[in-house]
Amino acid sequence: MRSRTARTTTAGGALLGLALSLFGLGQPAHAAEDTTDTAAATGLHVSDGRLLEGNGNDFVMRGVNHAHAWYAHELDSLSHIKAKGANTVRVVLGSGDRWTRNDASDVANVVSECKANRLICVLEVHDTTGYGEQSGAVSLDRAADYWIGVQSALEGQEDYVVVNIGNEPHGNTGYDRWTADTTAAVRKLRDAGFDHALMVDAPNWGQDWSGTMRANASTVFNADPKRNTIFSIHMYGVYDTAAEVRDYLNHFVGAGLxxxxxxxxHDHSDGNPDEDAIMSTAQSLRLGYLGWSWSGNGGGVEYLDMVDGFDPDSLTGWGQRIVNGANGIATTAREATVYGGSGGDTTAPTRPGAPTASNVTSTGVTLSWAASSDNVRVAGYDVVRVNGTTETVVRTTTGTSATVTGLTPATSYTFAVYARDTAGNRSERSAGVQVTTGQGGDPAAACAVSYKVVGQWQGGFQGEVTVRNTGTSAVRDWTLGWRFADGQTITTMWGGTPSQSGAAVTVRPASYTSTIPAGGSVTIGFTGTWNGGNTSPSAFTLNGGTCSAS
Structure with missing residues (x-):
């Protein structure tokens, strides 16, 4: 056992602004006694530690979280999430205790939209977040009452819906009640007639730094008369090494839970989670993962948005990572077989037209192509950069055009396009187009820059840089530069990609910050380290031109 001091607020509770706490690793759990009658099971159910569909097909969740409780008008996001290849969406709901109640009619509509978009729907109540520590949070018993109140919307939906009883149901105070409270909530729902697969979150703001869920999961599982409970761990700063990720997940697999x-x-205020290890370990163990979150984050964790402003064609760096990166959603998700029969839809879209290039600059190009068709519906397109026998996805989009940025001046590239349908089938690759970027040297821009330290702690800090275009025309594919005075080092960045040589920092834009309109601005944020001093830089350049302070 070891301990360390860390902020244990997770993104699901990040809007709540929580504090530091002391944590340590827990003890191993006991093996589960899985007595599920697979033949008699209906809908999604657990057998031998695996989540299966009603027909016995193994189902591995790959998807994202969507904050419906706060953005009920953004329900179109479900189709956009599906277009990225997801097979599951975890939907945030309110019980009416802390956030506006999502009533039975609204829940039924969410489920209908999940089904229309061929997504498995994990529904969670968020009002329990941080119970025992966060003012206003409610108990799991209260969450169970909510589910009973909307039960009419869920009856007969066992093939499509997992009921996540309550989000992060205990904070860092009173978490020793997790086992009893969770067991009671599960039994209450079973007594009310719920046959659905149930999901239960870990305590300690979902991160289980105390090992409480790890040590008592088998007790909770065996107390469920249906033996149909799934455990959910939220991995943020507590899981900042591959060893911690593998140890936790392997424990449950080994215990048959x-x-x-x-x-x-990919980052968080309580530390830097190892997202690569999370995704690779989940893939190797055939475990589900649901990233946080599609869009709309606030409270200082806006960097966890996967798309900018709910725009499906504006993937952030985090969105690009989880969708198109190694072990990402686009390549590992498999649609539930409940959609389309035993094998699902296996007909691929037609091959899209060869892309044409326009607006070629030294670092970017706009590509357009003729649309594909499909027997059900074309969900989106993957733009790939082809290099010999290898290819890399550089953009995903729901439309028939995309702008690719971050290219190297005076370099030849070949681009092609794939189409994807709602079942995840991929078309043949289109013919390619070769593009040679310009020589570079984009003109210096009229600009003003503001720099501020958002937060600072011993040895580390969070900074923010806002770049304003004070000229009369848009600035595209920009390069920002400055020098640190005290040897500070950037560790992570959102809104841009940094390179640093000694004190000199150069930043290239993300796709969603690549254009600064006339009179407009973009903001990038970062975390860094300091030692001895943290003086703010006073001089900035944009495309080689000096910017004024603002």
Missing amino acids: PIVVGEFG
Whole structure:
């Protein structure tokens, strides 16, 4: 056992602004006694530590979280999430205790939209977040009452819906009640007639730094008369090494207990989770993961948005990573077989037209192509850069055009396009187009820059840089530069990609910050380290031109 001091707020509770706490690793759990009658099971169910569909097909969740409780008008996001290849969406709901109640009619509509978009729907109540520590949070018993109140919307939906009883149901105070409270909530729902697969979150803001869920999961599982409970761990700063990720997930697999990563991100205020290890370990163990979150984050964790402003064609760096990166959603998700029969839809879209290039600059190009057709519906397109026998996805889009940025001046590239349908089938690759970027040297821009330290702690800090275009025309594919005075080092960045040589920092834009309109601005954020001093830089350049301070 070891301990360390860390902020243990997770992104699901990040809007709540929580504090530091002391944590340590827990003890191993006991093996589960899985007595599920697979033949008699209906809908999604657990057998031998695995989540299966009603027909016995193994189902591995691959998807994202969507904050419906706060953005009910963004329900179109479900189709956009599906277009990225996801097979599951975890939907945030409110019980009416802390956030507006999502009533039975609204829940039924969410389920209908999940089904229309061929997504498995994990529904969670968010009002329990941080119970025992966060003011206003409610108990799991209260969450169970909510589910009973909307039960009419869920009856007969066992093939499509997992009921996640309550989000992060205990904070860092009173978490020793997790086992009893969770067991009671599960039994209450079973007594009310719920046959659905149930999902339960870990305590400690979902991160289980105390090992409470790890040590007592078998007790909870065996207390469920249906033996149909899935455990959900939220992996943020507590899981900042591959060893910690593998140890936790392998423990559940070894014990025959069903586990999913219900939330995780690429960065967080409580530390830097190892998202690569989370995704690769989940893939190797055939475990589900659901990243946080599609869009709309606030409270200082806006960097966890996967798309900018709910725009499906504006993937952030985090969105690009979880969708198109190694072990990402686009390549590892498999649609539930409940959609389309035993094998699902296996007909691929037609081959899209060869892309044509326009607006070629030294670092970017706009590509357009003729649309594909499909027997059900074309969900989106993958733009790939082809290099010999290898290819890399550089953009995903729901339309028939895309702008690719971050290219090297005076370099030849070949681009092609794939189409994807709602079942995840991929077309043949289109013919390619060769593009040679310009020589570079984009003109210096009229600009003003503001720099501020958002937060600072011993040896580390969070910074923010806002770049304003004070000229009369848009600035595209920009390069920003400055020098640190005290040897500070950037560790992570959102909104741009940094390179640093000594004190000199150069930043290239992300896809969603690549254009600064006339009179407009973009903001990039970062975390860094300091030692001895943290003086703010006073001089900035944009495309080689000096910017004024603002």
